[in-house]
Every structure is written in structure tokens, then in C-alpha cells.
Amino acid sequence: MKAFMAYLKIAFKSNTIYRVDFLFSIIGTCVNIFIYCAIWKALYGDNISVNSVSYEMVTTNFILSLAMSSVFSTNDFVIQQKLWDGSISTDMVRPIDLRVSILARDLGNIFFKLITHFILSVIISVIFIGMLPPKSFVCLLLYVIGMILGFCVLWALSVIVQMSAFWIINVWSISTIKNVVVNVLSGIMIPLWFLPDTLKNIISFTPFESIYYIPVNIYLGKITGGEIFHAYFKQLLWFAVLFYIGNVMWNKGKRRIFVQGG
């Protein structure tokens, strides 16, 4: 645990070094939010609601999911990079599981971005765009739990992409496909409310809605009561399944470790 916290602290500290990069990535997130909101404002025109979804709900969805996605920094290229420059050898001589150190580093980045990106971009968005408050205080707390579980699913998915580096070395294409699919199917690009029912049903059998769609709906109070636990269970189940796949890949991949250079 101490080692975990130490990795986490190192990642957190590293974030504070490149200040300009940090500033620009906040601006990037805000620009993203503004663009999405402008597009949907134009689409809505004078309508107050479409399919009983109000414009405010749409903007709230974007602000929350984009802010979350800017925080949920999972780096798909960690293992690829380590194999590429040979630094995997350093990780393998530490008495700690490589995945634990990756998770600790990811969490270090997340805590840093939570304090800076998430809160800042939400504040800026609230001031300039406006956003619905959570349905109730309880909803806010339940949202936070859903958000943590959502991250777990996303992280397990990223581990699978990372592990594939042992076989295909360059994971760029897989990572890109994963990101596009996550963006579309988890409701970042188009709120899932607007999708046809058949498509929505299909998506409900995938891990993607667990990532952003479920937490946002809990926040907005669209998922309530027993449904919430059902949603949590779904998130947990997907996390378990994806983690298991990642675990199998790690155990097989370890044997294929190669060290480039030197």
C-alpha cells in the first residue's frame, strides 16, 4: 500500500512540472465542451425538448462526460512504450505487480486532474453554459460511486489494449478503435437517449454504457431506486469480466517480454 501511494505521489508530482501543458489541456477540455454544446444548441433550435430530453439535459451530459473523460486518464501506450524503449526491464526487477504500478500512476494523474481539470472545467461550464444541478444530494453521492465504477470498467478495458502490445507491439490502431467506440457507445458524442431502441438494446449488452452513460443518468435522476443497484452490478460485472481477460493476457504476455536495445 505504501508503494502504491508512493507511485501515486510520483505521478501526481510529475503532473505539476509541465505547467504550460497543464494549462492548455484545461483549455482543450473547455473548448471541447463549448463546441459540443454549440452544435447541440443549433440542432435544438427553438425546441425546448426533443424526445422529452431537454437542451439542459444534453449540455449537462456533455459537461459531465467530457469532464469525466478528461479526468479518466488511462494511457493505452504504457506497455507499448516500455517494450519500445526497453524500460520494461526496470519494472520487472521491482517487487511489485506492473499493473499495480500502472494503476497507481493512473490514479495519481486522476487525482491531479480531478482537482484541476474536472473542477475547473465544470465551474467554467456552469458559468458560461449552465448545467442542471444533481437531482438530489443523494443522487450526487450515488453518481460519485457510479463514476468510480465507470472508471474501473474503462481502466480494465485500457489494460486489455495495453497488454495486446505483447503480441502486436504497436497498439495505436487498437487504441484508436477503442477510443472511437467508447466515445460513441458510452454517450460522449451523442447522448444515448437519442439512439433508436434497437441500438440502445445492443449497447446495453456492452461494457461501454457503464463508463459514462450510467453515472450521468444517476446524476440526472433518470436511474433511480433499485435500478441503481442493478446498474452498479452491471458495472461491477463488466469490470470483473474485462479484468479477467486482462489478467489472462498479462500472464501469457509476460512470457513474451522482449527488451529492445542493449
Place this chain on the structure above:
Amino acid sequence: MKNIKEKIIEVKNLKKNFKISKRMNGLPGHIANLFKPKYEVKEAVKGIDFEIYEGECVGFIGANGAGKSTTIKMLSGILYPDSGCINVMGFEPHKDRKKYVANIGVVFGQKSQLSWDLPVIDSFELLKNIYKIPSDVYKKNLDEFMELLDMSNFINQPVRQLSLGQRMRADIAASLLHSPKLVFFDEPTIGLDVVAKEKIREFVRYMNKEKKVTFIFTTHDMQDIAKTCERIIIIDKGSKMYDGSVKELVDKYGGSVKLAIEIKDVLVDEEYIKLLKQSLENQFIDCEFTIEDKKNNIVEIMFENKTLSSVQVTTFLAEKFTLKDFRISDIDIEEIVRKIYEGGITL
């Protein structure tokens, strides 16, 4: 002596192959490779055996690509061997990796294990937590290394701003903070200047003699070996060529003498060298002489001193030629190893 000490590493018939993608030249070849990749199997390590005892300092040498780094990487649990067995302190490195690596230290000269952006001391703190080093041990080791490796003036600088020599010293300290009994150094002196190299050798010697740390290191610098190791293992093309004491190697395969003479009054040219060789060979029949023009009128003559004493040669030269000065030295380990690599000596 050896039997009293405990065996720390036992390696039997260790093998490792690499698959190397083999492509044909030109665009058609590259496109063909996309659909039907061809691989060539390269045997990096082909059945190596050795044993290492506690408190030894063993040098691993071999030409580039001989398989020594691969062996070190298998010993430290990074690479899975294809076959054969490794037993280090009762562990099978790749299988009990997490438990095993807590007991060893590793330095890869070509790669830093410190966090690039952060001050050295932050990386040390991280290691303290990873290895669960008790605070008093950590402080004691840190203070000691600070002094021995002279790190106090850069300990608070980010690693990316260190010179190579400083970085290497920091890396070496990092690998020993948790007081491991066994340490692997993979080219710890690569790219360093003479002073920095000497400092590292001194440190290795101290840790080996005083702290009884077992060292295994690879290097291309024979001075490293001569000044720190008692035993060397020479690996060539994936097989073990020699395993024994440094002294034995020199005694057995050295056997040659290097005589450097400085010629007075006459200008040394090709003609002169030819003449010199001729007259030496006429005088000492059945003996072979290698003669090299070292510029500035200095000529180096090498010959085996089993049948011929250097006194004979020098006396002869002094009579026939106008010598200004001469110097006799044994052929050193560097030359022996060079000959082994080049295939001149078969062990």
C-alpha cells in the same frame, strides 16, 4: 575454499531463442511481409551452465551480441528462458519474480531506472516504499552511498539534468538501497570517463569486500575486470567459452611479451620494419614476431616467451640497432580477450 561458501546461483543448460522478423528488401518484400511474415530463429543463449558462490565478484564478458545481457536478464527474472533451469537463492527468477527481485539489485547501464522528471531523492524515496526499507536502514545506506559515490551536490536535481556519470552513480545507489545480497550490473561503466569509471570500480570493490555483496557484471572495459573481478566468464555466440580466474587466463593464454623499442638516429619506415623482422627471424629461428609501427620512432615487437627470453631479444636488438630506449610488458587481459573474440585463441 569454494566448498565452504554457499552457492548463490546455479544455472543449468540455459537456452533462449529470439524470433527475428526477416524481410526481403524493397517495397514488394515489405508488402509480402505484411501478409506472410517470415521469421528467423536466433539462438541468443545456447545451453549455458555455471555456478556462482556467495561473495564472488564475477565479470561477464563477450563481444556485442554474444548473449551476456540476455543471460543477465534471465537471471534477474525479466526474460523467460526457453529451457534449462536457474536457481538463485532458492528462487526460480521468472516464476517467483515478485518475491525474488526483492532480494536482488539490478543496474542497466544503458537505461536509467530513476524517474526522469523528478529529483534523484524522490526516486530514492519511491524505492524506499517499494522495497519497504526500514527508515534507519534507508538512512544509513543513503548516507553511506552519498559519501562513497559523492552524490551530495546533485541529489536534489531532476534526473534529466544530470551528467551521465552522475546518473550512473545515482542508478547504482538506487539498486543497493535495499541492501541486496546479490547485484547484477549490466555495463555500469558504459560511456563514462576514466575518473567516473574508477569511482564505480572502487565502490564495487568496497561493497564486495566489506559488505560481502555478490556482484555479477557485464562490461566491455577490461580494466573493470582487472580491477574488480577475480573470476570471469567469457561468453561467445551464446556459449560459455571460459570460466575461471582472471589470473589463470592471463597465465595460460597470455604467455607473450610486448617489447617497445625507441629507435635513435634512423627514421623508422616500412623498409626498416621489414629489415628488423628479417634479422629477428634469422637470429631466432622458429619464433614468430609480430611487429607494429607505433609512430614517433617507436616499434612494438610481440613474441611468445616460452622458448625465448626477453633478455635474448633485447640484447640482440641493442647490438644490431641503435636503441634509445626500451620497455617490456606482459600482454594484458584486454589483448587476450581481443584474441579470443577474433578466434585467435581457442579455449
